[in-house]
Amino acid sequence: MTIQLFKPTFRVEECLEEIRECLEKGWTGLGFKTIEFEEKWKEYTGFKNAHFLNSATAGLHLAIKILKMTNGWQDGDEIISTPLTFVSTNHAIAYEGLKVVFADVDEYLCLDPKDVERKITNKTKAILFVGLGGSTGKYEEIVEICKRYKLKLIIDAAHMAGTRLNGEIPGKEADVLVYSFQAVKNLPTADSGMICFKEEKYDKLCREMTWLGINKDTYARTNDKGVYKWKYDVEYLGYKYHGNSIMAAIGLVQLKYLDIDNAYRRQLAKWYDEGFKNHLDKIKPIRVPINCESSRHLYIIEVNNRDDLLLALNENDIYPGVHYRDNTEYRMYSYAKGTCPNAHRMSNRVLSLPMHLRMTKYDVDYICEKIIKYSK
Numbered sequence: 001m002t003i004q005l006f007k008p009t010f011r012v013e014e015c016l017e018e019i020r021e022c023l024e025k026g027w028t029g030l031g032f033k034t035i036e037f038e039e040k041w042k043e044y045t046g047f048k049n050a051h052f053l054n055s056a057t058a059g060l061h062l063a064i065k066i067l068k069m070t071n072g073w074q075d076g077d078e079i080i081s082t083p084l085t086f087v088s089t090n091h092a093i094a095y096e097g098l099k100v101v102f103a104d105v106d107e108y109l110c111l112d113p114k115d116v117e118r119k120i121t122n123k124t125k126a127i128l129f130v131g132l133g134g135s136t137g138k139y140e141e142i143v144e145i146c147k148r149y150k151l152k153l154i155i156d157a158a159h160m161a162g163t164r165l166n167g168e169i170p171g172k173e174a175d176v177l178v179y180s181f182q183a184v185k186n187l188p189t190a191d192s193g194m195i196c197f198k199e200e201k202y203d204k205l206c207r208e209m210t211w212l213g214i215n216k217d218t219y220a221r222t223n224d225k226g227v228y229k230w231k232y233d234v235e236y237l238g239y240k241y242h243g244n245s246i247m248a249a250i251g252l253v254q255l256k257y258l259d260i261d262n263a264y265r266r267q268l269a270k271w272y273d274e275g276f277k278n279h280l281d282k283i284k285p286i287r288v289p290i291n292c293e294s295s296r297h298l299y300i301i302e303v304n305n306r307d308d309l310l311l312a313l314n315e316n317d318i319y320p321g322v323h324y325r326d327n328t329e330y331r332m333y334s335y336a337k338g339t340c341p342n343a344h345r346m347s348n349r350v351l352s353l354p355m356h357l358r359m360t361k362y363d364v365d366y367i368c369e370k371i372i373k374y375s376k
């Protein structure tokens, strides 16, 4: 039997029931379930605004674009981000003609506040924080830096669905957060995401931008008889980024189980911790801050012989992953090569172990045994 890194679990009958409702009603697009999901997400997180999208990548792009449009940022202005992330985080900055300035990571593999502060220049406009694996890292210190230097704060919360910090969903201080509900995330749909702006006016603008820049207010005003439905205005060069009711239908079911599912992920993490506790000289689990209840999207260890270990595990039908390759190793971000030594070093030493709801303690013990056997 093979053990994969991720294997999403769906409550199939419940999902089909929600989807059936869309099909029978003849409403699979924007509206209906997307609105219901947005409302449920606001309730769950306590955020004032939430807009459902077709992906987190789209959301990150719009987060940057809208802050750029409304704050007078110029091409070439800088945003500080992490090199240990899925490349979509940093592409979002580059889409808008802004420069990605990479800061190094700390022991949690999240942005290191000290290096962030060193990388601030008079062109810095924002910090983009990634809660890697569901961890909050030193989020609170990043918030302080943003206040002190008057920088915007954007959170790539792709791994953070369900994460708590000091018992609460973190991010109220951020200008915008973006969640991913992509196929292997903690709240998997097939592809979708959510963007949560602090300010309502940006949420409103975002809703226009995710539908080609169409301003529906124009026809809403003259729509008493429904005759002028086509008479909307187009204010901006927007995109087709909004989510649909089929994805939202799946999301609504997944959200009901998010906290229970994440609790089981934390149980798996505990079992891994126990398995490695007498082998910390060669296998170092990446810790989560004590005031953080992580969604546990990932369980990452640091080892000396990562590539060999990965091959040995594959031979035993265990398929871990690597999160992530140092983005400054990619050709398009190579201008920053050498600027984040810790991220670079860790990128060659980290391994993400299988973490999903179909795993049992038996699986975790088996994986631990093999890792202990093959790590040097």
Ligand SMILES: *Cc1c(COP(=O)(O)O)cnc(C)c1O
Pocket (backbone or CB within 6 Å): 054, 055, 056, 057, 058, 085, 086, 088, 089, 130, 156, 158, 159, 179, 180, 181, 182, 191, 192, 193
């Ligand atoms: C998955 C992921 C994204 C992109 O999410 P999509 O919904 O697939 O666009 C962005 N950032 C991180 C850290 C991710 O893991």
